[in-house]
Each structure stands twice: as structure tokens, then as C-alpha cells.
Amino acid sequence: xxxxxxxxxxxxxxxxGTIRRVSSTVVLLGVVSLLTxxxxxxxxxxxxxxxxxxxxxxxxxxxxxxGMYQGVSAFLRIAGGYAGDRGGQPKWVAVLGYGASAISRxxxxxxxxxxxxxxxxTVDRLGKGLRTAPRDALIAEASDPKMLGRAFGVHRTLDTIxxxxxxxxxxxxxxxxxGSYDSIWVVSFAFAIVGVAVLVLFxxxxxxAAGSARIGLRRTFRAVSGRRLRRPLIAAGVLGxxxxxxxxxxxxxxxRDDFAAVYFPLLYVGTNIAYLALAxxxxxxxDRVGRxxxxxxGHGALLAGYLVAALPAGGLGLTLVVLLLLGVFYAATDGxxxxxxxxxxxxxxxxxxxxxxxxxxALARFASSLAFGLLWSLQGPSWSLLLFAGLLxxxxxxxxxxxxxxxxxxxx
Amino acid sequence: xxxxxxxxxxxxxxxxxxxGAGGYVWNVRKSQAETLASAPPVDQGGDLQSLRTQxxxxxxxxxxxxxxxxxxxVPLSAPNGPRAFTPASCERVYATSADTICLSAQRGLVTxxxxxxxxxxxxxxxxxxxxxxxxxxxxxxxxxxxxTTTFVYGDSYANPGQFSTxxxxxxxxxxxxxxxxKFKLVVDGKVITASDKNLWGVTFADxxxxxxxxxxxxxxxxxxxxxxxxRTVTSIRGDVECPSLSPDKTRIAFKKHGDLPAxxxxxxxxxxxxxTEIELAETRSIDDQAEWLDDSTILYGxxxxxxxxxxxxxxxxxxxxxxxxxxxxxxxxxPAVVR
Numbered sequence: 012x013x014x015x016x017x018x019x020x021x022x023x024x025x026x027x028g029t030i031r032r033v034s035s036t037v038v039l040l041g042v043v044s045l046l047t048x049x050x051x052x053x054x055x056x057x058x059x060x061x062x063x064x065x066x067x068x069x070x071x072x073x074x075x076x077x078g079m080y081q082g083v084s085a086f087l088r089i090a091g092g093y094a095g096d097r098g099g100q101p102k103w104v105a106v107l108g109y110g111a112s113a114i115s116r117x118x119x120x121x122x123x124x125x126x127x128x129x130x131x132x133t134v135d136r137l138g139k140g141l142r143t144a145p146r147d148a149l150i151a152e153a154s155d156p157k158m159l160g161r162a163f164g165v166h167r168t169l170d171t172i173x174x175x176x177x178x179x180x181x182x183x184x185x186x187x188x189x190g191s192y193d194s195i196w197v198v199s200f201a202f203a204i205v206g207v208a209v210l211v212l213f214x215x216x217x218x219x220a221a222g223s224a225r226i227g228l229r230r231t232f233r234a235v236s237g238r239r240l241r242r243p244l245i246a247a248g249v250l251g252x253x254x255x256x257x258x259x260x261x262x263x264x265x266x267r268d269d270f271a272a273v274y275f276p277l278l279y280v281g282t283n284i285a286y287l288a289l290a291x292x293x294x295x296x297x298d299r300v301g302r303x304x305x306x307x308x309g310h311g312a313l314l315a316g317y318l319v320a321a322l323p324a325g326g327l328g329l330t331l332v333v334l335l336l337l338g339v340f341y342a343a344t345d346g347x348x349x350x351x352x353x354x355x356x357x358x359x360x361x362x363x364x365x366x367x368x369x370x371x372x373a374l375a376r377f378a379s380s381l382a383f384g385l386l387w388s389l390q391g392p393s394w395s396l397l398l399f400a401g402l403l404x405x406x407x408x409x410x411x412x413x414x415x416x417x418x419x420x421x422x423x
Numbered sequence: 424x425x426x427x428x429x430x431x432x433x434x435x436x437x438x439x440x441x442x443g444a445g446g447y448v449w450n451v452r453k454s455q456a457e458t459l460a461s462a463p464p465v466d467q468g469g470d471l472q473s474l475r476t477q478x479x480x481x482x483x484x485x486x487x488x489x490x491x492x493x494x495x496x497v498p499l500s501a502p503n504g505p506r507a508f509t510p511a512s513c514e515r516v517y518a519t520s521a522d523t524i525c526l527s528a529q530r531g532l533v534t535x536x537x538x539x540x541x542x543x544x545x546x547x548x549x550x551x552x553x554x555x556x557x558x559x560x561x562x563x564x565x566x567x568x569x570x571t572t573t574f575v576y577g578d579s580y581a582n583p584g585q586f587s588t589x590x591x592x593x594x595x596x597x598x599x600x601x602x603x604x605k606f607k608l609v610v611d612g613k614v615i616t617a618s619d620k621n622l623w624g625v626t627f628a629d630x631x632x633x634x635x636x637x638x639x640x641x642x643x644x645x646x647x648x649x650x651x652x653x654r655t656v657t658s659i660r661g662d663v664e665c666p667s668l669s670p671d672k673t674r675i676a677f678k679k680h681g682d683l684p685a686x687x688x689x690x691x692x693x694x695x696x697x698x699t700e701i702e703l704a705e706t707r708s709i710d711d712q713a714e715w716l717d718d719s720t721i722l723y724g725x726x727x728x729x730x731x732x733x734x735x736x737x738x739x740x741x742x743x744x745x746x747x748x749x750x751x752x753x754x755x756x757x758p759a760v761v762r
Contacts, residue, residue, distance in 0.1 A: 124684065184448065188455060194448045201444035208436040212429040389616055 033162045036153035039214050040146055041169030046206030047109055048170055050116060050199045051135070052177025057185065061192050062128070085373040087140030092366025093231055095145030101362055102149065102216035108142025109210060111135070113203035119196040144366030151353035151361055152217040159353065160302055163346030164294025171287045175280060234360035235367045243303075243352060243417060244371050246410045250310055251375025253403045255383045255396075257282065257337060260320055263392035264333060267325040278334060285338020286345075293342045294350070301418035302351040307411050309343025312336045314403045321396035348372065351417065462487035465754075468505030474498060475543065478762045481518040484508065485734040486754035494525065494545070499760070502751050509545040515557045518759040519566040522548075522595055526557030526571060538571050540595055551593050558588065559665065559712050560757075563627035568600070568651075569593050570625035570634070588623045590636065592651060600651050608638055608647070610658040615640050622647070622656065624665035624712050628672065635659075635666040635675060646677065646693070660698075664688065665712035667721075669742070676713040676721050676742065683708070690723065692742050701744040714758050716751075719743065724756045 091108060095101030115135040122131045147163075154162035180202075181195055188194045234240070261278045297305040316336035319329055349365045356364030386395040424432070465486040478499040484490055484506060494516050495506040513525035514536075523541040538553035538560075551569065559572035572590040592600040604622045608615045615638075624637045631651075638647045638656060646663035649656035666677045673696055678688035687708040693700045703721065714722040721742050726735040737752040752758070 188448055188451045191448075191451045191455070194451050197447045198444045201440035205437055205440050208433055212424070212433050 033158065033165045034153040034155075036214060036217070037150050037162045037166055038169070039209060040150055041166045043109065043206045043210045043214070044146075044166065044170040045173035045176075046202050046209065047112065048173030049177045049180060050202035050206065051112065051139075052174045053181040053184075053195055053199045053202070054116065054119070054135075054177075056178035056181050057192065057195055085140065085370050085377065087137055088144050088366045088370045088373070089363070091141035092144030092148070092362035092364070093228070094141075095148055095362035096231060096360055097228075099218045100216060101145035101152075101218075102210070102214055104145040105142045105149070106207065106210055108138045108140070108145075109203070109207045111138030111141065113138075113200060113207055116196050116200040116203055120193055143369060144362045147349045147365045147369075148353070148362035149214070149217055151349065151365070152358075156354055158298055159350035160294035160297030160305070160347055161291060162294070163350045164291040164342075167294075167342075167346040168287055168290045171283055171290065175283050175287070178280075231360045231363045234356050235363050237356075239355045240352065240364055240367070242413045243355060244368060246413045247348060247368050248371045248375045249406050249410060250403075251372040252379050253399055253406055254310075254313065254372075254376050254379055255317075255399055256376065256380045259380065259383055259387065259392075260316065260333065260337065263320050263396060264325075264330050266392055267323070278330070281331065281334035282337045282341070285335045286341045287338075289339060289342035290346060293339075294346055297343075297347045297350065302347050303411075303414040303417045305343050306347050306351065307407060307414070309340045309347070310403065310407055310410075312339040312343065314400055314407070316340065317396045317400040317403070321393045321400065323393070355417070459487050464488060465490055466505040467508060469496065469498065469507035471496060471507050471509060471545070474507055475520070478760075480737075480752065480758050480760055481516060481523065482737060482752060482758045483513055483516050483756045484754065485756050487734070494523070495755075497752065499762075503753065511541055511545050513757070515560045515757050516759060517560045517562050517757070518761055519562050519564065520761050522562060522566040522569075524551075524560045524562055524569050524571070526553065526560050526573075528557070536573065540569065549595070549597055551591075551597070553591075559590075559624050561625050561627065561712070562595075563631055564629055565631070567595055567631055568627055569595055570603075570627070572623040572625070588621045590622050590625060592625065592634075601654065603636060603649060603656060605654075606649060607655045608640075608658075609655065610638070610640075610645055626666050626668045626675075626712075628668060635668060637664045637666065637677075639664075644680070646675065660693070663693070667713045667715060669715050669718055671718050674742065676715065678709055678711075678713070690721065690740070692721070692744075701742075703740050703742070703744055704746055705738070705740045705748045707748075714760055715742070716760055722751060722758045722760070724758070 091104055095104040098104070112135045115131050115138065118131045118134070119128075122128050150162055150166055151159060180198065184194055184198060185191075257279070264278065293305060293309075313336065316333050319336065320333050322329060348368055352364050352368040353361050383395055383399065386398065390398075465484065465488060467490075474496045479496050480499060480502055481494060481496050484493055484495040490508050492512045492514075494509045494511045494513050496509065497504060497506050511523070511525050511527075513527045515526040517524050521543060523545065525539045525541055527537050527539065529535050529537065536553055536557050538551040538557070539547045540549040540551060542548040551571070553571060553573060557571065557573055559570075561570045562568065570590060570592045572588055574588055588604075590603050592603060594600060603625070604620065606622075608620060608622070620638070620640045622636050622638050625634050626636070627634045634649050634651065636647055636649060636656065638645045638658065644662055644664050645658040646660050646666055647656040647658050662679050662681065663675075663677045664679070666675045668675055669692075673694065675693045675695060677691060677693065679691050679702075680688055683689065688710060689707075690703040690705050690709050690713060691700050692703065705723075707725065709723050709725060711724045716722050716739055719742050720739050722737055722739050724735045725738050734754050735756045736750045737755040737758045738748045739751040740746065740748040
């Protein structure tokens with residue numbers, strides 16, 4: 012038996028099966044993510060202002076920091092996933108990751124030069140890289156396999172609420188104490204520490220190794236590169252290569268549209284609202300009709316978003332349509348991918364399997380952003396969007412073919 | 424640990440976080456209020472109307488108190504004397520004898536920024552397109568062209584390509600000439616199309632076509648000369664940011680990075696005829712677009728930090744590398760010399 016399908020006692024607290032709730036562990040992990048995201052988005056929303064206005068970095072130095080931030084976490088994800096599997100202590104690996112990010116907030120108080128700030132930002136991203144896969148492995152372990160999509164949906168919803176609250180807290184603070192960035196770092200640190208406390212005190216250390224012997228690097232590698240995971244990983248990579256960063260989509264909206272230009276930061280909020288509203292319903296839909304199907308449909312929404320953004324016309328209505336489509340895309344993919352993958356690897360390699368899929372996506376999207384940026388400057392936004400839309404149109408049926416039967420395999 | 428002890432431990436952490444962070448913020452707020460209360464009143468005086476008719480300096484007044492952030496005017500003959508306040512509040516200001524360009528911020532849930540042209544009575548004559556965080560603003564000598572540079576960014580700094588500058592040239596009658604980032608950039612004879620290309624800090628020549636600016640790509644910066652008509656910008660030399668053309672059109676004041684640590688610059692003057700460069704006597708790091716007081720003196724803003732509140736002064740230094748820097752106007756920022 013390759014995949015064990017135990018139902019965890021207590022993971023399903025519904026009385027006779029009609030109304031089922033996600034496990035309390037999933038909700039607690041969601042609360043941890045919420046608090047941590049308030050903390051990190053507070054910093055993220057003021058950092059550009061701080062770096063250019065208060066520290067005085069030139070755009071060039073800022074660009075370097077920007078790229079750094081993106082690239083750093085990808086590789087640590089695999090390490091985090093493997094460490095969680097190997098030691099059978101995914102909770103404590105996650106604690107380490109959340110803790111590192113928390114400490115990086117308070118370090119901003121003393122970091123003044125470019126090098127120091129780069130180091131602090133790097134530690135924050137290392138923490139993020141480290142914690143993501145073991146946390147998702149915990150969610151998978153704590154949930155009924157039939158409700159994985161919903162469980163990830165609930166977690167991602169809480170996570171997104173935190174991400175939406177963060178900038179609000181930051182702006183309120185800056186209104187109360189104008190120009191005091193130190194206050195932002197201190198309050199952000201406080202949120203992060205409470206998040207870590209909830210994780211340490213209340214989240215059980217579910218052992219993904221299922222009581223069996225610890226898994227070696229070679230077996231993990233075999234499980235991750237094995238037949239069952241190979242096709243989903245390739246599919247995720249191909250789709251990731253055709254997923255341009257939302258930053259670029261926002262910039263192309265801004266390019267054609269006065270509304271988008273003035274309210275640029277609100278675009279991100281709009282996408283988040285759509286994501287928030289849809290993460291749970293689409294997660295449940297994935298449980299019912301198949302995760303691969305919802306994942307592919309999500310990329311259909313992305314494709315539609317490219318096409319609407321490439322239209323020569325602008326205006327509030329079309330901008331909102333793009334934000335909605337982008338929210339659908341995230342709701343149909345962000346939690347659905349780990350839900351899909353976690354049932355395709357043996358229990359003892361679950362963290363590594365989830366990490367592998369997320370790393371493939373992160374690296375593919377990074378490459379796609381670089382390529383899109385180059386195309387943009389050569390041919391302009393509309394042409395580049397249409398090219399990516401064309402490639403995605405070709406890729407979607409190919410991916411559907413690649414992923415045929417994967418859902419059946421995961422629940423068989 | 425029992426369930427009860429866990430709850431107690433969480434409550435303890437919560438209280439510690441709440442009291443610690445809340446106390447910190449409260450303390451900052453209190454000390455900000457004290458600084459504000461103990462700030463000496465600004466010396467006000469002078470008549471805006473008559474100041475317009477003599478050589479003067481327009482700037483943003485940063486003196487703490489009710490007039491903080493307002494645009495003020497002082498006569499060139501008494502720059503550190505009483506200042507006449509205009510009704511306008513701007514983050515960045517630049518002026519000629521007829522027009523004023525004012526970049527201002529409206530703080531809120533989402534901070535938005537505006538670019539407004541003010542008429543001789545300091546009232547809004549026209550609103551110009553502006554995207555992002557105001558950084559630089561310049562008018563051409565006759566006031567017919569305006570250039571603004573903003574930092575454009577999204578909410579998240581985690582995506583590559585999300586951050587860049589945008590520099591837009593507009594005619595003061597409202598016609599948009601264009602985003603100079605879209606002009607053809609030629610560096611050492613080669614056309615640069617890299618996605619990280621940025622242009623900022625425009626200074627106009629007198630013919631309402633030529634201008635100078637900074638171009639950056641791949642971690643390098645250049646002084647570029649551009650033509651609005653031909654829609655091209657061409658590199659003249661490397662390591663130049665925020666150029667400012669002298670009144671006699673022979674020299675360019677700029678900030679250079681050289682081998683300084685990241686985020687540090689120093690002021691220098693480049694002679695367009697002889698191709699020589701002189702570093703100025705100011706050795707502190709300057710991040711401002713310099714302004715010429717006259718053909719022999721450079722003005723620039725430099726921030727200072729006292730009692731936890733940041734302000735800035737306008738300094739002057741000789742343009743030939745001699746002498747030493749002196750404060751010209753205290754608690755001031757973004758000077759524009761109008762003759």
C-alpha cells in the first residue's frame with residue numbers, strides 16, 4: 012500500500028457525516044498564519060516607502076532587494092519539507108520558520124544600512140521558506156482526505172484575512188505616529204510573537220511519519236520523483252511558467268486606466284477580497300469534482316484575466332473583472348495544489364512532496380516574471396499578455412491530459 | 424502542559440505583546456507631541472505679492488507647527504529671514520515666475536498623490552497625471568513644460584518588476600508629451616531595452632526640446648541628453664543621477680555614487696564643454712536634485728534628525744569645489760530659485 016488513507020479520529024467532528032467541519036488543528040494553523048500575515052504585510056506595505064523615503068535607496072538598489080526577496084525562499088522550501096519529514100517533527104520546523112520571521116521584524120529597529128536591511132529581509136524569507144511545507148503537511152495530516160480541499164481553503168482564507176488586515180494596521184499606525192517606522196516594526200513583532208505562541212502552545216505535533224521508521228534522503232527523493240508525483244509536478248511547472256506575477260497584471264491595468272493608476276494599492280486588496288470569498292467554496296468544489304479539474308479551471312480564469320487585461324479599453328468595470336478572475340485563479344490553485352499533491356506521496360514524505368510542488372511553482376513563476384518583464388519592454392504589455400494567453404491556451408489541454416486520472420489515484 | 428496552563432501562557436504572551444507594543448507606540452506619540460509643543464514659532468513675514476516681483480526662493484517649509492509642509496517664499500536677499508507662507512501644501516515644489524508645480528500627498532487608507540499646477544495666486548490651475556510616490560519635479564525656464572518623477576510600486580514588494588520610476592513630461596497647457604521611459608535609450612551607441620530600465624530627474628534646456636536626465640539599467644546609471652521631438656535619450660557619461668543644468672547652460676550639477684557604500688551619494692559638477700568633473704566640498708551623502716542659486720552656487724536639501732522627528736535644511740556650497748557647505752534656509756526642503 013503506497014498511500015495510507017487513515018481517517019484521523021477527531022479530524023471529523025461532524026455527527027453523522029452531513030455537516031463536517033475542518034479539524035481544529037487546521038483552524039489553529041490558520042490563526043497562526045493570520046497573525047503572521049498581519050505582521051509581514053504590515054512591513055511589506057510600508058517597506059517601499061521606508062526604503063526610498065527614509066533610508067534613501069535608489070531605485071536600482073531597491074530593484075536588487077526586490078529580486079532577492081523573491082528568489083531566496085524557493086530553495087529553503089524543499090529543506091523545510093524534508094526536515095519536517097525526516098525528523099518527524101513538522102511542528103517544530105514550522106516554529107523555527109515562524110520564529111525566524113518574527114525575529115527579523117525586531118531586527119529592523121537596528122538595521123540601518125543597505126546590507127543590514129538585505130540581511131533582515133533575507134532572514135524573513137528564509138523563515139517563510141522553511142515553514143510553508145511542514146505547515147501544509149500538518150494540515151494534510153490533520154484532515155479527512157475527502158475534505159482536503161476544504162481544509163486548505165479554510166486555512167488560506169484565514170491567511171488572506173491577515174494579509175488584508177496588515178496594511179490597514181500599518182496605515183492606522185502611521186496616521187497615529189507619523190513617520191515612526193520603528194513603531195511599525197515593534198507592533199509587527201508583537202503580532203508575530205503571538206502567532207508563534209499559538210503555534211507552540213496549541214498546535215499538536217502530528218507526526219507525518221505515521222510511527223514508522225524515519226525516511227532517508229534517498230527514499231524521499233524516490234517518493235518525490237516517483238511516477239505518481241511526476242506528472243503533477245510537470246503540470247505545475249508548465250502552468251507556473253505561463254503564470255505572470257500579479258504585479259505585472261496590475262501594472263498593465265495601470266498602464267491603460269486612470270482608475271487603476273490612482274488606486275494602485277487597492278488592486279491587490281480587490282484580488283484578496285475575491286480570493287477570500289472563494290477559497291472555501293472552490294476548495295469544497297475540488298473535493299467534490301476533483302482537484303485536478305479545479306486546478307485547471309483556475310488557470311482558465313487566469314487566461315481570461317490575461318485577455319481582459321490585454322483589451323485596448325479600460326475603465327473601472329474591466330479592472331474589477333480582472334481582479335475577480337485573478338481571485339478565482341488563486342482560490343482554485345493556492346490551496347488546491349497541496350491538497351492534490353499531499354495524497355500522491357506516502358505519509359512519511361508528505362512535507363517533501365508538498366514542498367517539491369510549491370518550489371516547482373515558485374521557480375517557474377520567477378522565470379516567467381523575468382521573461383515577461385523582458386517581453387514587456389520589447390513589445391509592450393498587450394502583445395506580451397496575448398502571447399502568454401496563447402501559450403496558456405495550448406498548455407491547458409496538455410496539462411488536462413497529463414493530469415487525467417490523478418484524482419482517482421489520490422482517492423482510490 | 425495542561426490545557427489550562429497553555430491558556431494562561433497564551434494570555435501572558437498576549438498581554439506582554441499588547442503592553443510592550445502599545446507602550447512603545449504611546450511613548451513615540453508622546454515624544455512627538457512634546458517636540459511639536461516645544462517647537463519655536465516660525466518667523467513669518469513678507470508680502471507674497473511683492474515677493475513675486477523680486478528674485479526669490481520658493482520652498483517647502485518643514486518647521487514644526489501649524490505651517491509644517493506649507494510652501495513658503497523668501498527674498499533672495501534674506502533667505503534665512505521671515506518667510507511668507509502660501510496656502511499650498513506640497514511634498515515637492517518647483518516654481519518659475521509664472522507657474523508652480525506642486526506634488527502633494529493625500530494620506531488615507533490608500534495614500535494617493537497629486538500633481539497640481541498652481542497659478543500666480545497659488546491656486547490650482549490644472550491637475551496633471553501622476554502615478555506613485557512623488558520624487559522629483561521640474562519646470563522648464565519659461566514654464567511651458569513640466570517633468571515629474573514618481574516611484575511606482577505595488578502593495579507587495581515580493582514581485583520582480585513591481586517597482587520602478589515613472590517620469591512624465593507634460594505641457595503646462597495639459598498636453599501630455601510622454602513617459603520618457605518609453606523613449607529610445609541609447610547608451611554608448613547601443614539601444615537599451617532591458618526591463619529594468621528606469622529614467623528619472625529631468626532638467627530642461629532652454630529650447631523646450633532638449634533635456635537632461637538620469638537613466639539606469641543593470642545597476643548602472645548614466646547622464647542622458649534627450650529630445651522630446653525625436654523621442655530619444657542618449658548617454659553622455661556614466662554614474663550620474665539627478666542632473667541640474669546651470670543657468671549659463673555650461674555645467675551640470677549631479678549626485679554620483681562612485682565607490683561609496685550603497686545608498687550614498689556625493690555632489691559633483693560636470694562641465695559640458697570641457698568634459699571635466701569637480702567634486703564639491705560637501706562630503707555628506709546627498710539624495711536630492713540640486714538647484715543652482717546662481718552660476719557659482721549649488722543648493723540642495725539635507726535631512727537632519729532631532730528628537731526623533733525628521734526635518735531638513737536647504738544648504739549651499741560653491742560650484743567650483745572650493746569653500747564649505749553652509750545652511751541657507753533652515754527647516755526647508757525642495758528649493759526653487761526664481762529670478
